[in-house]
Amino acid sequence: MTLSSFVHSHPDKQVVLVQGLGFVGSVMSLVVANAVNGNYAVIGVDRDTEAGRRTVDSLNAGIFPIVANDPKIADYFDAVMKRGNFYATVDTAAYSWADIIIVDINFDVDKTNNEQYALSGYTVNLRPFEDAIITIGAHCKPDALVLIETTVPPGTCRSVVVPLLKTTLEARGLPSDKIRIGHSYERVMPGPDYIDSIQNFYRVYSGVDEASADAVEAFLKSVIRTDEFPLTRLGNTDATEIAKVLENSYRAMNIAFMVEWSRMAEEAGVDLYEVVRAIRRRPTHSNMMFPGIGVGGYCLTKDPLLASWARGNLLGGGGKLEQSEAAVSINDQMPRYAFEFLWRRYACTLVGKKLLLLGVSYRGDVGDTRFSPVEPFYRCLLHAGVRVSAHDPYVSSWPETGIQPFADLSEALQTHPDIAVVSTGHRLYRREETTDLLFSCEPMWIYDTIGLLSAAQINKLRQKHTVIVLGRGDL
Amino acid sequence: MTLSSFVHSHPDKQVVLVQGLGFVGSVMSLVVANAVNGNYAVIGVDRDTEAGRRTVDSLNAGIFPIVANDPKIADYFDAVMKRGNFYATVDTAAYSWADIIIVDINFDVDKTNNEQYALSGYTVNLRPFEDAIITIGAHCKPDALVLIETTVPPGTCRSVVVPLLKTTLEARGLPSDKIRIGHSYERVMPGPDYIDSIQNFYRVYSGVDEASADAVEAFLKSVIRTDEFPLTRLGNTDATEIAKVLENSYRAMNIAFMVEWSRMAEEAGVDLYEVVRAIRRRPTHSNMMFPGIGVGGYCLTKDPLLASWARGNLLGGGGKLEQSEAAVSINDQMPRYAFEFLWRRYACTLVGKKLLLLGVSYRGDVGDTRFSPVEPFYRCLLHAGVRVSAHDPYVSSWPETGIQPFADLSEALQTHPDIAVVSTGHRLYRREETTDLLFSCEPMWIYDTIGLLSAAQINKLRQKHTVIVLGRGDL
Numbered sequence: 001m002t003l004s005s006f007v008h009s010h011p012d013k014q015v016v017l018v019q020g021l022g023f024v025g026s027v028m029s030l031v032v033a034n035a036v037n038g039n040y041a042v043i044g045v046d047r048d049t050e051a052g053r054r055t056v057d058s059l060n061a062g063i064f065p066i067v068a069n070d071p072k073i074a075d076y077f078d079a080v081m082k083r084g085n086f087y088a089t090v091d092t093a094a095y096s097w098a099d100i101i102i103v104d105i106n107f108d109v110d111k112t113n114n115e116q117y118a119l120s121g122y123t124v125n126l127r128p129f130e131d132a133i134i135t136i137g138a139h140c141k142p143d144a145l146v147l148i149e150t151t152v153p154p155g156t157c158r159s160v161v162v163p164l165l166k167t168t169l170e171a172r173g174l175p176s177d178k179i180r181i182g183h184s185y186e187r188v189m190p191g192p193d194y195i196d197s198i199q200n201f202y203r204v205y206s207g208v209d210e211a212s213a214d215a216v217e218a219f220l221k222s223v224i225r226t227d228e229f230p231l232t233r234l235g236n237t238d239a240t241e242i243a244k245v246l247e248n249s250y251r252a253m254n255i256a257f258m259v260e261w262s263r264m265a266e267e268a269g270v271d272l273y274e275v276v277r278a279i280r281r282r283p284t285h286s287n288m289m290f291p292g293i294g295v296g297g298y299c300l301t302k303d304p305l306l307a308s309w310a311r312g313n314l315l316g317g318g319g320k321l322e323q324s325e326a327a328v329s330i331n332d333q334m335p336r337y338a339f340e341f342l343w344r345r346y347a348c349t350l351v352g353k354k355l356l357l358l359g360v361s362y363r364g365d366v367g368d369t370r371f372s373p374v375e376p377f378y379r380c381l382l383h384a385g386v387r388v389s390a391h392d393p394y395v396s397s398w399p400e401t402g403i404q405p406f407a408d409l410s411e412a413l414q415t416h417p418d419i420a421v422v423s424t425g426h427r428l429y430r431r432e433e434t435t436d437l438l439f440s441c442e443p444m445w446i447y448d449t450i451g452l453l454s455a456a457q458i459n460k461l462r463q464k465h466t467v468i469v470l471g472r473g474d475l
Numbered sequence: 476m477t478l479s480s481f482v483h484s485h486p487d488k489q490v491v492l493v494q495g496l497g498f499v500g501s502v503m504s505l506v507v508a509n510a511v512n513g514n515y516a517v518i519g520v521d522r523d524t525e526a527g528r529r530t531v532d533s534l535n536a537g538i539f540p541i542v543a544n545d546p547k548i549a550d551y552f553d554a555v556m557k558r559g560n561f562y563a564t565v566d567t568a569a570y571s572w573a574d575i576i577i578v579d580i581n582f583d584v585d586k587t588n589n590e591q592y593a594l595s596g597y598t599v600n601l602r603p604f605e606d607a608i609i610t611i612g613a614h615c616k617p618d619a620l621v622l623i624e625t626t627v628p629p630g631t632c633r634s635v636v637v638p639l640l641k642t643t644l645e646a647r648g649l650p651s652d653k654i655r656i657g658h659s660y661e662r663v664m665p666g667p668d669y670i671d672s673i674q675n676f677y678r679v680y681s682g683v684d685e686a687s688a689d690a691v692e693a694f695l696k697s698v699i700r701t702d703e704f705p706l707t708r709l710g711n712t713d714a715t716e717i718a719k720v721l722e723n724s725y726r727a728m729n730i731a732f733m734v735e736w737s738r739m740a741e742e743a744g745v746d747l748y749e750v751v752r753a754i755r756r757r758p759t760h761s762n763m764m765f766p767g768i769g770v771g772g773y774c775l776t777k778d779p780l781l782a783s784w785a786r787g788n789l790l791g792g793g794g795k796l797e798q799s800e801a802a803v804s805i806n807d808q809m810p811r812y813a814f815e816f817l818w819r820r821y822a823c824t825l826v827g828k829k830l831l832l833l834g835v836s837y838r839g840d841v842g843d844t845r846f847s848p849v850e851p852f853y854r855c856l857l858h859a860g861v862r863v864s865a866h867d868p869y870v871s872s873w874p875e876t877g878i879q880p881f882a883d884l885s886e887a888l889q890t891h892p893d894i895a896v897v898s899t900g901h902r903l904y905r906r907e908e909t910t911d912l913l914f915s916c917e918p919m920w921i922y923d924t925i926g927l928l929s930a931a932q933i934n935k936l937r938q939k940h941t942v943i944v945l946g947r948g949d950l
Contacts, residue, residue, distance in 0.1 A: 154739075154743065155743070187757070202756045202757060204753045204754075232752075232753040232756065234746075234749055234750065234753060235745070235746060235749060235949060236744075236745070238743050238744065238745050239745045239746065239749060239750050240753075242736075242739070242740065242743065242745055242747075242750055243750045243753055243754055246736055246750065246751075246754060247754050247757070247760060249732075249736075250729075250732065250754075250760060250763055251759075251760075253728070253732050254725075254729075256798070257724075257725065257728050257798060257799075259798075260796050260797060260798055260799070261717075261721055261724075261796070263792070263793070264629075264717070264782075264786050264790065264792055264796065265717065267786070267790055267791060267792035267793065268629065268630070268713050268717065268786075268790040268791070268792065269711075269713065270710070270711070270713050270714045270717055271710060271714065272717075274709055274710060274714060275709065275714050275717055275718045275721065276721075277707075278679045278707040278709060278715075278718055279679075279718055279721060279722050279725075281677045281707065282662070282677060282722070284726075284762050285722060285725060285726075285762070286762075287759050287760070287761075287762065288725055307739075311739050311742070311743075315739065315742055315743040316742060316743070317738070317739055317742035317743065318738070318742065321735050321736070321739065322735060323731070323732060323734075323735055323801075323805075324732075324735070326798075330798075474710060
């Protein structure tokens with residue numbers, strides 16, 4: 001099917017274009033094509049690169065390109081395939097058909113870290129994002145709604161998107177006063193509630209003017225269950241852009257805050273998990289973080305830097321966000337701390353030891369290894385002369401390290417590791433059969449870097465093995 | 476009535492002694508004397524100083540020494556007076572009658588701040604606390620339960636209380652193996668839920684050994700509604716001591732975290748209150764803090780320092796808690812930031828202006844000015860040549876500054892201030908009659924440092940006055 005035949009086969013529908021078919025855009029496309037209260041023809045557009053064409057071909061062939069354990073994804077994709085209201089393409093002509101354009105591309109930060117993994121610098125490059133907006137302006141209808149969902153440095157809609165769209169429209173000899181531009185950030189969480197994290201969750205939105213905000217509101221009401229999860233409109237796009245990076249900076253800070261307390265608990269012989277569980281009973285303290293190997297994923301590791309950069313560069317402010325930058329730097333060092341805890345406990349003699357990583361992805365029951373804290377942890381091990389292998393049922397190849405993880409745990413354990421490290425929270429590792437498998441091994445060290453093992457598991461395993469847990473000085 | 480006749484008039488009751496009759500001990504005495512599931516004779520002991528004797532005399536005369544707007548306080552005190560199961564004294568002989576001794580004395584930190592109000596140093600002096608423990612050991616029964624509720628540097632029960640009690644008992648020729656020592660921290664919140672914050676709230680506890688922990692558990696079950704608010708036992712006293720200071724450090728950090736975001740919002744022309752309200756809809760982010768004039772009260776301003784000091788000095792650790800110390804320093808500077816916001820907005824010409832503070836206590840609807848952030852704010856104003864007066868219905872005299880606040884708002888406004896500053900969250904300032912009173916004044920500036928004024932109040936007041944709000948760049 002061609003693009004124009006797709007559009008012409010849906011004459012009664014508004015056309016929604018999703019720009020960027022990554023972890024947000026691909027699932028957002030499904031949500032819009034299955035709108036709770038609307039009837040859309042959805043065009044997913046990715047870049048004309050090898051990876052982009054692969055994604056597009058996969059989608060058009062009926063194969064959803066993202067593996068996730070949310071059963072709704074398959075249901076939604078099946079429904080869309082039957083209905084035929086989704087089409088993927090790399091053709092920029094698609095923009096000319098769209099009534100609504102949703103921007104779901106990435107906005108990266110280039111970070112540099114020193115040998116201790118502390119943040120030593122970073123650069124923010126607006127260019128790729130500007131190019132994407134120019135592509136829109138060069139093809140879109142003059143009265144389209146452009147909805148930015150990408151996490152951007154605050155100030156971007158006002159000082160980048162608006163002028164770029166207006167000038168590109170004017171260059172085409174079109175009126176520039178009919179375009180509507182809004183911002184509403186997603187809170188997507190890959191995993192078992194992938195779809196729900198878009199469709200059944202609160203949304204904050206804004207527009208560059210009243211008409212834009214109204215248009216965003218009408219659209220969001222058609223795709224999200226806003227009866228149960230009401231929308232919040234903020235005064236301008238700076239405010240919603242700040243809200244997004246503030247949310248994630250707050251999370252990053254709360255993780256960073258626990259790092260030095262973990263060290264204190266380890267020194268003092270205290271079980272910090274027990275302490276945090278006790279404190280979390282207080283409703284005001286229920287989101288206190290547990291100790292852990294580090295922060296993964298695409299957002300928490302860079303959003304505070306987008307915010308800090310924007311303060312001086314887009315918002316006319318006086319300086320950086322020192323604390324929020326410090327949080328990123330502390331979190332970047334967490335895998336090193338996790339390594340050092342092992343190194344101290346193992347009496348510093350790790351050279352030549354065989355170590356098996358249990359889990360390499362950035363999050364439990366997810367197959368994504370990008371920005372996984374297990375990677376810098378692995379690099380510390382490598383540097384110390386440790387022989388590392390890995391097990392991960394969700395990751396057949398770990399591109400960041402070249403390691404091919406074992407899919408089968410008993411096979412992985414046949415490497416007779418000196419140390420097994422629980423490094424990702426896959427549910428599998430909580431199961432009784434896993435405990436039995438580990439128990440059946442020759443005496444070894446078991447190091448839990450995320451507090452996954454239950455008291456019962458630890459009690460059993462300690463009958464044979466040495467068990468240590470990050471943030472627990474009592475073991 | 477003498478101490479011994481008090482005790483002998485309650486032969487059937489266990490004697491509970493509360494050491495320290497301040498904001499915690501006095502109310503704790505009421506809770507124990509009104510135990511939900513026990514029958515105690517309570518002796519409150521304060522120091523033999525002028526202030527201590529005044530508190531004791533007041534209590535024995537039937538006048539509760541703390542003014543608070545929790546109606547339960549009067550009810551509980553009346554009940555105790557009728558039942559006659561409470562007696563206050565400065566006589567250390569009281570310790571010899573006690574089956575249970577609850578330590579509710581203060582543990583201060585001496586802080587020094589530089590001219591910018593940043594934390595420049597602090598000292599922790601164990602001596603006054605040690606003296607209090609020695610007083611107990613010199614008089615107590617050898618099988619008493621000593622329950623520490625004071626917020627102490629982690630490690631104190633193990634490394635200070637245990638050896639001091641044992642050696643003082645041994646010096647008296649008594650066995651030192653029967654004493655039971657436990658730790659359970661309060662979460663007292665002066666205000667309308669003063670009693671409930673003790674009696675109807677979660678508790679964390681521990682003992683220096685199993686028998687001690689069991690004794691603490693039995694006692695807490697008799698005075699707290701543990702059916703609704705279950706207890707949590709932790710492994711040792713280090714753990715519960717860490718839990719207390721971690722709770723408060725976490726809160727202090729979450730306040731400090733917002734400071735630089737307030738500056739960013741002010742620079743960007745964004746209403747940060749609106750942003751935070753939007754974010755707080757997320758259950759995981761519901762405790763995000765709003766901008767404000769600063770942190771008050773006795774706990775958040777010092778507990779992170781107790782923790783940091785303990786890490787190196789009592790817990791055998793490697794260093795300080797850098798982030799937690801930084802949080803205190805940032806929070807100590809908040810009143811200066813609040814001043815600077817006014818100074819910039821008022822175009823730097825504050826010399827000779829008349830400014831009226833609306834509220835001087837550290838917390839809304841409370842009469843306590845100790846550690847109020849309004850005090851350093853006032854000092855900044857004074858330094859800038861501003862003529863300051865104050866209104867506070869709960870504070871007739873502000874000892875830290877020598878100012879006598881007006882009790883009546885219309886009288887206070889007759890000073891014709893150039894600037895009125897909402898500095899404490901008394902509910903009175905939210906009332907319509909307050910808005911009307913402010914509206915009736917000659918045109919002036921109104922500066923809300925805590926986001927107290929509603930949108931409706933601001934809309935009305937802006938018809939005549941200039942209204943600015945800390946953390947809101949949009950006004």
